[in-house]
Amino acid sequence: MKKHIFCLATALCMVPALAQAQSADWPSKPIRLIVPFPAGGPTDLVAREAANILREEFKQTVIVDNKPGGNGTLGHAVLAKSPADGYTIGLLVITVAIAPHLGNAPFDTFKDFAPISNMVSMTPIVVANNNAPFNTLAELASQAKASPGKLAFGTPGVATVPHLAAELFQMQSGTQLNHIPYKGATQQIQDLIGGSTQLDFQSSLVVAMPQIKAERIKALAVLSDQRSPQLPNVPTAKESGYPGLVVSPWFGLGAPAGTPADIVQKMHGAIAKGLGSKEVQDRFAAIGASVHPNKSPAEFSAYIKSEFERWGKVIKAANIKAE
Template identity: 40%
Template sequence: MKPSRRAALLVAAAGIALSPFASAFAQGAARFPDHPIRIVVPFPPGGSVDPLARLISQEMSKTFNQQVVVDNRPGGNTVIGTDYAAKAPADGYTLLLTASSHVTNPQLVPTNYDALKDFVPVATVSTADMILVTNPSVPAHNLKELLALAKAKPGALNFSSAGSGNPNHLAGELMNMMAGVKTTHVPYKGGAPAIQDLVGGQVQFSFGSPIIVLPFIKAGKLNALAVTSPQRMAILPNVPTMAESGLPGYEVRIWYAMLAPANTPKDVVAKIGNEVNRIMALPEMKEKLDAAGMEKFTMPSDKFAQQMKVDMEKFGKIIKEANVKLD
């Protein structure tokens, strides 16, 4: 047999042998998923991320006709669960539902993963803004008056947070930096105890999540001075933004998003992302977000990848300049 004919036969045989595999690869998204999916949540049950994950998993299970399991892996300031997800196979069957602390924690604790390079955005889920609240005993009815008190007595005003490096801690430090004032941070182990001591008068102000502070605002036990969002909150239309109150450019928003290990096939990522976007657009989901003081957050994956980078730089600057350390 001539060499050219032999080579042609070998190529043809290889094509026949490989065609099922090529076909399977091409149909990856069409066949996905064919076994259960795991959504890793690097936070303990409860809180704000866990309920979101469970709502999404329930709807996703119906659409995909596969079990979608929520896997809580808290610890290490979210590093334990995030590291697990980063090292999972990049096949779409292990996902990470996390918060904006994803880009700040690596600047506070050592990690074995790169928060940006080791993940690809699947879908944005929601955002939550914070409310600057004071104990009624504080003689300040707006941000301007609070900052005047802080300037008159540097370090005398104490503000509580859910822990060092937490978004409500960084919100306070950003206010200090932009206004040129000094207030004292008092970290707590969680948002609830931080607000309880504010109500009790042990600290003077805090940047609290709506789901925690709204009941106290309505009961007259806390005063709302401003919100950290770029626009006023629908639930508090008479409370101005921090920017409106004298700190133009001030904005701190907590985002929640689904990520996948880097190199997960693009068509699989798109299929999951489309499903998450469909779920978040459901009327009942809007009701649940409203009740928790959250809003639906929709941003194309490529733009969100850039947003994560921007947030990492923004909050990294705060962490460095304020010399933020974990408790």
């Protein structure tokens, strides 16, 4: 009996040492990076940039694995259920701050993930049909107040960041608009050009900027904290009289909860170093994105908590329900 107890005690003592040895050898095999959206979009571009940064830093293969579905919830659920060994990581995006408030999240934002670092945020923008009788957010508010509930605006879908931004605008301006949800930004912008809608809230500059440059639509304001270098003449909502209308869809990196802290820290250091490269920053700037690495994983965790609380209040106040 004593022999069995001794063997068990010895085995238990060896567990921390084994884990430490595994962390020291990390990464000794390819790393899988889960992307909760389809290939080809801005999110996929962020993931592939992250994969390049980690690949260069650790001299190890990083495989990008797209797991779209459920407006990003499926991919996050896959990440949450993956082994916490440092060999599966994934994009951790604003979805984790929104989906739980809609009752359709197959994960726990605060128990299922080990946040590593925020990476970038996109530049949402409010655009209008060229013939719309308003050119600024103030003129838009005046027009909306004159005809409550009649002015239609498009978004890429219910509970998307542009939809939440529009609800925030209505709360802050005391207006009531008519929401037209689409299944994506492309058809949304085509209907705006054609005049089916007069107003659009877009999650980034990717779709809108070429149409603005071609003068097919006009920009009212960007919703980022600062003006976009790509559209320097377009004011921010903050400059336009709405200091609380700062919205930035963010894209960070995370691992399953329980991933060794030293591995998380190594990845954080690699991402911070990679995002400091001017070449990387310029590639993101080309799609209207700006880099925002956190000083530590703990800082990213605190940011997720603040965003979770912020959007929870907006969703509740606007009575937004999942489709």
